[in-house]
Amino acid sequence: MTKPSIPRGTRDFSPVVMAKRKYILEAIEKVYRTYGFMPLETPAMENLSTLTGKYGDEGDQLVFRILNSGDFLKEVPVEKKDEATGNYKSLTPHISEKGLRYDLTVPLARYVVMNQNEVDFPFKRYQIQPVWRADRPQKGRYREFWQCDADVLGTDSLLCEADFIQIYHAVFKAIGLKDYEIRINHRKLLEAVVEKANASAHFKTITVIIDKTDKIGIDGVAKELAQLGLGGEQVNIILSLLAKTPFSMDLINQLSDKLKGSKLAEKAIHDLTELFQLTGKGNQKVFFDGSLARGLDYYTGCIFEVVPTSVKMGSISGGGRYDDLTGVFGLKGISGIGISFGIDRIYDVLEELQAFPKDNAIFTDVLFCPMDDKAIAYSIPLANALRGENIRTEIYPQASKLKKQLDYANTKNIRWAAIVGENEMQNNSVMLKHLTSGKQELVDKDKISIFID
Amino acid sequence: MTKPSIPRGTRDFSPVVMAKRKYILEAIEKVYRTYGFMPLETPAMENLSTLTGKYGDEGDQLVFRILNSGDFLKEVPVEKKDEATGNYKSLTPHISEKGLRYDLTVPLARYVVMNQNEVDFPFKRYQIQPVWRADRPQKGRYREFWQCDADVLGTDSLLCEADFIQIYHAVFKAIGLKDYEIRINHRKLLEAVVEKANASAHFKTITVIIDKTDKIGIDGVAKELAQLGLGGEQVNIILSLLAKTPFSMDLINQLSDKLKGSKLAEKAIHDLTELFQLTGKGNQKVFFDGSLARGLDYYTGCIFEVVPTSVKMGSISGGGRYDDLTGVFGLKGISGIGISFGIDRIYDVLEELQAFPKDNAIFTDVLFCPMDDKAIAYSIPLANALRGENIRTEIYPQASKLKKQLDYANTKNIRWAAIVGENEMQNNSVMLKHLTSGKQELVDKDKISIFID
Numbered sequence: 034m035t036k037p038s039i040p041r042g043t044r045d046f047s048p049v050v051m052a053k054r055k056y057i058l059e060a061i062e063k064v065y066r067t068y069g070f071m072p073l074e075t076p077a078m079e080n081l082s083t084l085t086g087k088y089g090d091e092g093d094q095l096v097f098r099i100l101n102s103g104d105f106l107k108e109v110p111v112e113k114k115d116e117a118t119g120n121y122k123s124l125t126p127h128i129s130e131k132g133l134r135y136d137l138t139v140p141l142a143r144y145v146v147m148n149q150n151e152v153d154f155p156f157k158r159y160q161i162q163p164v165w166r167a168d169r170p171q172k173g174r175y176r177e178f179w180q181c182d183a184d185v186l187g188t189d190s191l192l193c194e195a196d197f198i199q200i201y202h203a204v205f206k207a208i209g210l211k212d213y214e215i216r217i218n219h220r221k222l223l224e225a226v227v228e229k230a231n232a233s234a235h236f237k238t239i240t241v242i243i244d245k246t247d248k249i250g251i252d253g254v255a256k257e258l259a260q261l262g263l264g265g266e267q268v269n270i271i272l273s274l275l276a277k278t279p280f281s282m283d284l285i286n287q288l289s290d291k292l293k294g295s296k297l298a299e300k301a302i303h304d305l306t307e308l309f310q311l312t313g314k315g316n317q318k319v320f321f322d323g324s325l326a327r328g329l330d331y332y333t334g335c336i337f338e339v340v341p342t343s344v345k346m347g348s349i350s351g352g353g354r355y356d357d358l359t360g361v362f363g364l365k366g367i368s369g370i371g372i373s374f375g376i377d378r379i380y381d382v383l384e385e386l387q388a389f390p391k392d393n394a395i396f397t398d399v400l401f402c403p404m405d406d407k408a409i410a411y412s413i414p415l416a417n418a419l420r421g422e423n424i425r426t427e428i429y430p431q432a433s434k435l436k437k438q439l440d441y442a443n444t445k446n447i448r449w450a451a452i453v454g455e456n457e458m459q460n461n462s463v464m465l466k467h468l469t470s471g472k473q474e475l476v477d478k479d480k481i482s483i484f485i486d
Numbered sequence: 487m488t489k490p491s492i493p494r495g496t497r498d499f500s501p502v503v504m505a506k507r508k509y510i511l512e513a514i515e516k517v518y519r520t521y522g523f524m525p526l527e528t529p530a531m532e533n534l535s536t537l538t539g540k541y542g543d544e545g546d547q548l549v550f551r552i553l554n555s556g557d558f559l560k561e562v563p564v565e566k567k568d569e570a571t572g573n574y575k576s577l578t579p580h581i582s583e584k585g586l587r588y589d590l591t592v593p594l595a596r597y598v599v600m601n602q603n604e605v606d607f608p609f610k611r612y613q614i615q616p617v618w619r620a621d622r623p624q625k626g627r628y629r630e631f632w633q634c635d636a637d638v639l640g641t642d643s644l645l646c647e648a649d650f651i652q653i654y655h656a657v658f659k660a661i662g663l664k665d666y667e668i669r670i671n672h673r674k675l676l677e678a679v680v681e682k683a684n685a686s687a688h689f690k691t692i693t694v695i696i697d698k699t700d701k702i703g704i705d706g707v708a709k710e711l712a713q714l715g716l717g718g719e720q721v722n723i724i725l726s727l728l729a730k731t732p733f734s735m736d737l738i739n740q741l742s743d744k745l746k747g748s749k750l751a752e753k754a755i756h757d758l759t760e761l762f763q764l765t766g767k768g769n770q771k772v773f774f775d776g777s778l779a780r781g782l783d784y785y786t787g788c789i790f791e792v793v794p795t796s797v798k799m800g801s802i803s804g805g806g807r808y809d810d811l812t813g814v815f816g817l818k819g820i821s822g823i824g825i826s827f828g829i830d831r832i833y834d835v836l837e838e839l840q841a842f843p844k845d846n847a848i849f850t851d852v853l854f855c856p857m858d859d860k861a862i863a864y865s866i867p868l869a870n871a872l873r874g875e876n877i878r879t880e881i882y883p884q885a886s887k888l889k890k891q892l893d894y895a896n897t898k899n900i901r902w903a904a905i906v907g908e909n910e911m912q913n914n915s916v917m918l919k920h921l922t923s924g925k926q927e928l929v930d931k932d933k934i935s936i937f938i939d
Contacts, residue, residue: 037596037815040531040584045597047604048524048611055525067873069850069880071501072508076630077530077586077616078493078550097531098553100582102620106574121559129553131493133530143490144498151500153897155883158501163530167555177529190883192862199870311863362490397522409645410764417652420520427522430608430643444606 042168042176049394054179056393057379058161060207061181064200065159070183073158075140077165078131085132087139087361089330095166097133097176098125105129133165137182138331138358138371145186146362154187154367173377184371186358191304193370194335195311197352198319201339204374209388212343216322217280219305220332220353222288225298226323230270232263237330239271246275246324254324274323282309284321304335331355337372341382349382350374398485400447401428401463402438404454411458415451415478422482442468449485451476495621495629502847507632509846510832511614513660514634517653518612523636526611528593530618531584538585540592540814542783548619550629551582558582586618590635591784591811591824598639599815607640607820626830637824639811644757646823647788648764650805651772654792657827662841665796669775670733672758673785673806675741678751679776683723685716690783692724699728699777707777727776735762737774757788784808790825794835802831850900851938854881854916855891857907864911868904868931875935895921902938904929 039045046054078099085093101108109127134140137160145152161181170176183200185193201215223243227236242257249257251272258268273291278284285305292298305321312319327336334354341349352372359367383389399419401412412428419426427447429438435452442450452464457475465484466473476484492498499507531552538546554561562580587593590613598605614634623629636653638646654668676696680689695710702710704725711721726744731737738758745751758774765772780789787807794802805825812820836842852872854865865881872879880900882891888905895903905917910928918937919926929937 037536037600038533039529039536039596039600040533043529043531045529045601046525046527047601048526051525051527064873066849067876067878069853069878071849072499072504073501074499074504076492076496076498077618078496078630080491080493083490083492095555097555099586100551100553100578102548102550104574106577121557124559125553133552143492146490147492148498148500153894155894157880165530177531185883188883190862192866192881192883195866196881199866203873311866313863313866396519396524400522409643410766413645413648413652413764413766420517420656423520425520425522427610428645428649430638430641430645441606441608 040176042170042174044175044177048396052394052396053380053383053389054376056389057208057376057383058179058181061204061374061376062159062161064203064207065183067203068157068183068196068200070157070159073141073144073160074162075134075137075144075160077134077163079134079140079143081126081130081132083143084135084139088135092135095168096135097165097167098129099131099133101128101130134162135166136164137162137180137373138184141182141184141186141371142359143362145367146359146364149364152186156186157183158186159183173381175377179376181374181376182371184369186367186369189334189354189356189368191307191311191335194304194308194354197337197370197372198312198316200372201337201350202318208379208383210341210379210382210386213318213339213341213349215316215319216277216325216338216340217305217308217319218322218325218336219301220327220334220336221297221301221304222274222292222323223326225292225295225301226271226274228295228297229292230263230267232267232271235261235263240326241328243271243275243324244326244328251275277320277322277324280309280312280316280319280321282306285309288321308335327351327353331358333357334370344382344385346378346382346385348375349378395446395448396425397427397445397447398424399426399449399451399481400438400442400445401426402435402442402450402452403429403432404435404452405432408432408453408458412451412453412463415463415481418479419482419485424482424485439468451481493629495623495627497628497630501849505847505849506833506836506842507829509842510661510829510836511632511634514657514827514829515612515614517656517660518636520656521610521636521649521653523610523612526594526597526613527615528587528590528597528613530587530616532587532593532596534579534583534585536596537588537592541588545588548621549588550586550618550620551578552584552586554581554583587615588619589617590615590633590826591637594635594637594639594824595811595815598820599812599817602817605639609639610636611639612636626834628830632829634827634829635824637822639820639822642787642807642809642821644760644764644788647757647761647807650790650823650825651765651769653825654790654803655771661832661836663794663832663835663839666771666792666794666802668769668772669730669778669791669793670758670761670772671775671778671789672754673780673787673789674750674757675727675745675754675776676779678745678748678754679724679727681750682745682748683716683720685714685720685724688714688716693779694781696724696728696777697779697781704728730773730775730777733762733765733769733772733774735759738762741774761788780804780806784811786810787823797835797838799831799835801828802835803827848899848901849878850880850898851877852879852902852904852934853891853895853898853900854879855888855895855903855905856882856885857888857905858885861885861906861911865904865906865916868916868934871932872935872938877935877938892921904934 105128163179289302332353333356336353338348339350354370356368403409416426450466457463461478462475465476558581616632742755785806786809789806791801792803807823809821856862869879903919910916914931915928918929
């Protein structure tokens with residue numbers, strides 16, 4: 034028999050890992066809820082017609098496709114069957130109609146369009162579900178990973194942007210992450226700069242290049258822009274935007290001066306000014322970062338990224354405003370904005386900072402240790418009473434030797450043992466032992482919960 | 487543009503539906519946790535070598551297969567490529583290596599075998615995740631549905647069976663389901679009866695037939711058993727077991743008399759006796775049901791099913807003991823027991839009984855209604871203060887007409903509106919309006935939370 038395994042790029046989450054993941058996810062969910070976001074879940078499988086053409090050519094290649102069930106060759110036209118011996122691209126659409134969810138944004142757009150008569154705008158939803166990508170697995174990159182999105186659809190109010198900045202602060206406070214930067218930029222500012230540099234034809238490529246500033250530095254960006262065929266003056270105009278500075282009215286005024294006369298810049302400056310006014314002062318963790326571009330094509334307004342500063346790690350959240358997410362499914366004119374937390378990276382950051390609470394991976398508070406079979410029956414109602422008070426309680430399922438039972442308790446970091454032998458039963462009590470201090474005491478069987486901290 | 491849709495047999499869960507699903511799932515999870523069960527999650531995709539051969543031939547057909555990524559035809563041997571034009575079964579293993587999780591039990595066994603050096607026994611885990619089956623969709627049967635399992639591995643103690651009966655009571659109490667029956671049987675009792683009827687060669691088929699007693703009645707069962715070739719005496723022996731009676735020592739003694747001399751029955755009687763002693767009296771909702779067989783081959787001991795009695799519906803939970811779940815992956819001798827809740831059916835039952843809490847689908851407690859743009863900025867710190875006290879709060883994102891804002895509040899069943907206009911701002915206050923009663927009051931801006939119930 035071959036040893037069982039799991040597919041490359043996927044993971045089992047053991048109880049200890051689950052406890053840490055839940056710590057993060059529950060914090061995010063709780064904050065989302067206090068802002069009135071509502072839960073939504075969509076199917077793991079979507080029709081390929083929903084998924085393809087939304088993530089670029091590369092994205093299309095990374096969608097996991099489900100083989101049609103039953104005789105999937107039945108529907109292949111005869112001429113395609115001949116091709117089937119060689120051309121997989123030509124065969125695929127005939128044998129596969131469904132794919133696995135690639136992100137949570139396209140399913141949201143699809144949902145809103147399908148349910149436009151029931152959805153009330155502004156529609157605030159959060160969604161925490163796995164997505165799948167047939168990427169080459171490597172350290173920190175998985176084929177199954179979780180996204181934790183929140184989006185507001187149906188309003189272009191800058192209040193949404195301000196809310197998301199507050200949400201970042203609230204989430205990171207809740208999970209004890211102190212050192213981070215919220216970086217913001219505006220897609221129309223990028224467009225204005227590229228327009229000013231007379232290079233709008235290359236806009237997409239340029240955003241990809243400047244998005245790499247963190248990795249390749251200003252010099253690297255200059256080099257790649259030159260390779261693209263831009264002249265020295267053009268390159269300089271673009272580089273002039275790339276600095277990262279605290280988000281302030283001074284900065285916004287500088288940007289305004291620099292891009293005077295540009296319609297695109299005017300809109301961006303208006304948005305940033307209003308966002309600054311709503312966000313208020315004292316936001317030392319908010320920075321304007323001209324090099325922030327966000328790869329996704331659908332962003333059209335403010336964009337965000339959050340980076341931890343005391344740990345070397347990429348962004349742990351990102352997002353932005355889009356003007357026409359649902360347009361691709363036939364519903365025009367719905368402006369929206371959303372953010373997404375990268376739970377895997379946040380996990381790694383908290384692990385590196387040893388910021389997870391110590392008692393997070395304790396699953397049982399009290400272990401009843403029965404010394405004989407009668408003691409098992411004696412323990413059942415006592416354990417149930419503790420459970421009724423929300424105290425997590427197990428009864429060791431066999432009257433094994435006490436050492437074996439206490440070993441089990443120690444392995445699971447259980448703090449309390451309620452030992453039950455002949456003497457305890459005669460006295461309507463249990464011997465309650467605190468396992469870290471070793472202290473023990475005979476306790477009335479109806480008063481155990483008083484002692485459990 | 488074609489209207490977007492989702493694959494047949496899958497569902498979007500809207501916020502209102504999600505709130506109800508979470509109500510059920512959180513109740514189950516909370517009870518599991520009070521019994522010391524630990525969370526586990528496994529990947530949606532498993533290797534086909536893990537999945538196939540575990541669910542019978544029919545099950546194998548119902549596994550959703552993932553098309554290998556990239557040029558999936560590359561690995562197909564030349565002679566198979568010719569076959570590819572006609573024979574899909576022969577092609578499948580060459581173009582697909584992974585499938586979607588079909589249940590949570592086989593992944594659990596796979597996990598325990600892969601991690602046997604880290605897992606401490608008895609291993610108590612719960613798992614709440616979707617599973618996928620390429621079944622023909624119909625009312626109440628989906629291609630994507632959630633299972634909520636709890637299992638204990640590594641002990642044959644009847645305490646586990648007793649715990650699961652308590653867990654049933656605790657879960658149904660938590661979700662307000664009063665009328666239900668827990669039905670139990672023992673697989674070895676079934677084996678003993680079939681042995682006594684001299685029909686062991688047909689054991690599997692006979693379990694399938696008697697499992698249908700609820701649907702086709704005793705007469706139907708008798709007919710099908712006769713069609714199988716059993717004589718009248720044989721049929722009568724089997725029918726004698728089918729009655730459903732309260733679980734009691736009297737009943738256990740009757741069974742013992744009826745099957746005297748059978749080794750298989752002896753073990754079953756021993757288990758039922760011990761379970762009765764651990765469960766105690768006063769369990770009016772527990773019944774012995776001789777017709778309960780549970781289709782799955784791997785059960786070897788006590789088996790359970792729960793049926794709601796005030797609503798016409800199939801079983802809402804089932805489970806049982808298995809002696810060798812991990813054996814198929816090479817780890818022998820691990821006895822275990824598990825149950826699974828059917829969340830979709832429980833949802834339908836609560837819906838029919840109108841048992842969901844009324845305020846379950848309210849997502850926001852307070853809506854700030856700004857009368858001008860300044861009022862938005864004024865509202866932000868007040869809203870954040872409420873959120874800090876765990877009061878779910880939204881600010882309407884535009885200074886729209888009050889009627890429009892209150893309409894939004896009404897649609898979302900929001901109970902409180904904090905109206906902010908010129909006058910309120912001058913008085914450092916908000917006009918707090920209770921939307922169901924219509925009463926309103928000018929309230930100090932720092933004291934809003936006192937009024938929110």
